[in-house]
Amino acid sequence: MIIASAITEKESGSDAYSMKTTAVKNGDDYYLNGSKYYITNAPIADYFLVYAFTDVNKGSIGGLSAFLVDAKQSGVEVMGPLEKMGLRTAQMGGVQLKNVKAICRLGEEGAATAMFNEAMTWERIILSALNLGIVVRVKEQVQQFGEENNRGGKKLNEQSEFVEVVSHADVFLENAWNKIIYAAKALDENSKQSFLKASVAKLLVAEQGEKVMRQLQQSTGAYGYLSKNGIERDYRDFLAFTIYSGSNYVQNKIISSFSHS
Template sequence: MLNRVLPDYQEVRNAYYSFAMQHYEETDMVAADKNGYFDKDLWHKAAEVCLHGLPVAREYGGKAYSAMQTCAAFEGFAKGCRNNGLAFSIAAHAAASTIPLYRHGSETQKNELLPGLAQGKVICANAITEPNAGSDVYKMETVAMKEHEGYKINGHKCYITNAPVADHILLYCMTDKAKGFFGGVSAFLLPAATPGISTGDIKDKMGLKTVHMSEVWLKDVSATANDMLGKEGAGAMIFNESMVWEKAIMCAMNLGQLERVYEKTLSYCKKRMLNGKALISLTNIAHSLADVKVVINAARGLVYDAACAIDEHSKDALQKASVAKCFVTENAVKCIQKMQTMYGGAGYLAENEIEREYRDIYASLLYSGTADIQRNIIIGHSN
């Protein structure tokens, strides 16, 4: 069915899978995970297939991909790339920074900055989360006060993906507290080296250790109207739109990871012998793997339903992206945890990698909004 609505689905997906297998398969993920190593060379390698800016017009360095094509590319790449942290880093950059700049930046901003972001030459971090405003971003406390011809920004952001390695930061802050989140939040795109911007130590996380995360402090940061993305007060709209893209892309990435783990585990269960019989011959093992395959097929339908809604500019895109986020992430975590048990004691060892796959996929329950937030969106947009 997917091939009928996206004729080049297999072509795009397979091309990015092959690229990842060719250039990322040899990475020592046990060592990279242990050392929390962010590999800039591998980040830049992905620019050869424009992964950082697929939906961007060719004139700005992109490939003019639709949302469905973009999801197919990330699904294929994530299936072939065992470095889940790197895939997440690129997906976050593309969805939460490159796309907002492309869709809402001024011509000057796009001409000066977009080619660098789209081609992966410049790393951008999206900074919206705060200590008291996580999934509930309505409680944002970072403020941009008007001053002379510009703004003075003060605040504190946390859990900011790519912040320690970022060249630019897409920053959301209050410009009019009286209006609240909708109408009162604006977005600024600033160089990370801007005086007053500082980042904290790299956070040691449970998983996704190969993508770096830190806090961001803003102390009397000067910004002008030319640094603003879109109009004053448009920050909420820009952020919400980017989250629809992010959920679809991240779910495609989660799907690719789940497919990879499934195929590896299926192969293992066919080879692993127990009392003279392959594990796959055991009904409980076979049925559990069949259940994973069911999830994969169902998840694919939801991911591309959301992507199709984005391409059609449907008012249901937000709800469909949240439906996909709920189903894909919750089931991917359950499936990988279940497959980990099929390895027995070996599945608990770092050298086997299945334990890392579980730690990495667990983060999907948290980023882009928790499952409870997605359910609020789903029911809030139901007729």
């Protein structure tokens, strides 16, 4: 069973709470109208977890609710798959809802923002660790390349420019791993700071990690540009982390909101 999370809309992007999708209650049932986009696994989903406003006037605090929708029921139109730069093994698409009766509501009415924020805290920590692993893999591949290749009669691993790139990667990995551990510890302790620390970890991994990945790829020259060697795919996949699970811009906004509170 595959359940796809449907919160993003074309016009809202990472500003998820400016969505237009609504859920109107009729008796004990809710009827959903709206469109969601950029949904991972949408083309192959059995169900959708749809976020919609039950009270537009209340906004995201008290007005947003979450619902389960069957992908095959009447009024549901699934779109995709969309062609992407990276993460091509994970299908992406959208879903249009026209007066769709929800199977059920998850949690209390108006409680979806708190639910979503908790889910994002987990997701950002876990995916930060996953993407850090991509950097580790590429760094090790680059080091192996440097050991096996010479330039000017000297191994690349012994040349200052190459060594500096690897050193920068090591420093980044150490710093990023510490931030991930701090965030995971805060989450484990149910700290109110876990949401902030998860954003700090994600922003560091996404923003600095992209630069490190680019430097690692470029340090190998044409080797890193060839599809068969895998580095270019890892780089394309990593770039997506600057967008999904909240873009770098969104993480900066979250961090800034804590510093001014």
